[in-house]
């Protein structure tokens with residue numbers, strides 16, 4: 001199964017963000033990818049005060065990516081978008097997955113919200129405007145069980161262990177990881193999740209400056225269950241592809257059965 005990570009620099013112009021996403025999906029399909037994964041907040045990454053009105057999970061955003069999946073004949077994981085939330089003050093940060101027929105086959109709402117204060121570096125309170133999701137999701141993509149997560153979720157290994165126990169063989173991480181934390185933590189955390197859960201990891205990130213206080217790390221990557229980085233995007237708006245080898249995953253799980261040997 002060939003997969004592509006699509007690395008974007010979403011900003012305030014929603015239509016332009018979607019145009020670039022569509023262009024990258026076309027490149028992914030042209031490169032033979034069966035599944036293309038976009039980053040967190042494909043629709044908008046700009047100041048809160050100019051954010052577009054959130055929409056429902058069957059609104060324009062969903063229709064746009066359902067149509068792209070159908071026209072290109074590939075599975076599309078549409079990163080995440082601002083979904084209407086439980087009240088007027090809060091949205092959900094939501095991922096949608098579309099089949100090559102354009103059907104919405106899975107929905108996941110980010111569980112762990114990015115509330116951090118790193119003096120002089122990062123000040124972010126996601127829970128002020130976003131409500132947390134409550135459900136873990138393993139989606140069937142091209143016959144493969146795929147565990148869904150979003151960005152800051154990456155720091156919570158218990159989520160991924162739960163996904164692996166539920167049968168996930170691939171873990172997907174659309175992200176807008178900060179430059180300040182990304183340069184030290186992004187690859188280490190992704191490789192750890194791959195190794196400890198003996199899963200492929202597909203991680204698509206936002207890259208570059210989005211607003212005065214936010215620069216994203218990029219370095220979208222695909223990692224195998226041994227922890228080897230199979231593909232990494234350069235610091236640009238682009239794609240990277242890799243082939244997932246499921247018999248190799250079975251061999252790793254059989255030879256080093258740490259998932260089967262767990263006692264807790």
Ligand SMILES: NC(=O)CCC(=O)C(=O)O
Pocket residue numbers: 040114150151152153155175176177178181182185
């Ligand atoms: N959008 C996010 O969840 C950011 C997470 C991040 O940068 C981190 O260090 O964790």
